Amino acid sequence: MKGRTSTRARITGSLTGSFTGSPAVQRAVDRARQAARDTAARLPRSESAGPLRAGDLQQVRMTDLLTDGRVARQTRRAARRLGLARTIDDTAAWAAYGALAALLRVVDDGSRRAVVIDSVGERSTFSRWAVQAGFSPLAYDVMRPGVVGTNVEPRSVDLAVRLHPHSTSGHGVDEDLTRASWAVRRGGLICITLRLGPADEGGVAVADLRSIIARAADRGLKLVGDLDIEDGRRAQEAQRQEDGSFGLALLTFRVQHDR
Helix, strand or coil: CCCCCCHHHHHHHHHHCHHHHCHHHHHHHHHHHHHHHHHHHHCCCCCCCCCCCHHHHCCCCCCEEECCHHHHHHHHHHHHHCCCCCCCCHHHHHHHHHHHHHHHHHHCCCCCCCCEEECCCCCCHHHHHHHHCCCCCECCCCCCCCCECCCECCCCEEEEEECCCCCECCCCHHHHHHHHHHHEEEEEEEEEEEEECCHHHCCECHHHHHHHHHHHHHCCEEECCCCCHHHHHHHHHHHHHCCCCCEEEEEEEEECCCC
16 A cells, blocks of 8 residues: 555665664664674575586476465475575565576586576576576566667577566567567577466466467467466466466477577
């Protein structure tokens, strides 16, 4: 609601507002920062014993539906066990984990030289994890008009992603996939997320996903993996139980044309 300040905003404001000029308040801020550092130092360290490998993500689906928050939380914990950077967004972790699996298992040849484009930007969960895995993702929104051919050479990209919380909308997914495909080489991948939910909130239904996948196939984009009957049942059940947005779809496509 407008006019209501979140707890986080109130805390942030108390530390960064006009009162930070007071020496007493500044000392309190310094103590709070030191306490935060001390707390972080006491947190359990990763159990990861070496660099991230494709086999570490062997069971991760590259195309999937998220309709249960417990699954997202489990994914975030799994990422931490592998030594990946922390994130407080379970859903972003779930999406980034699937895209990272696509990068390591399908795109990478072991050299870590794949050209990766993150349309969201370098601070996204996926980009931070890709850097940790040894890649150097670039931050260009290849799904915007004019970017491919100006900032990005056509057919020069191995993987392009656009992931939660900046998902592709149901209304613009066809255009986004088309523009991304101009940047990606034949055999390369495009990973996107779409919100599952009401169309007037930018979401899509399971039936919409089937139509999107079929239209993408007509443009030379083949889905990697599949959405099975049980996926659809879970999503439809969640839709019946929720009034608003109720989940996320992760779709990974392989570019099969040379246009």
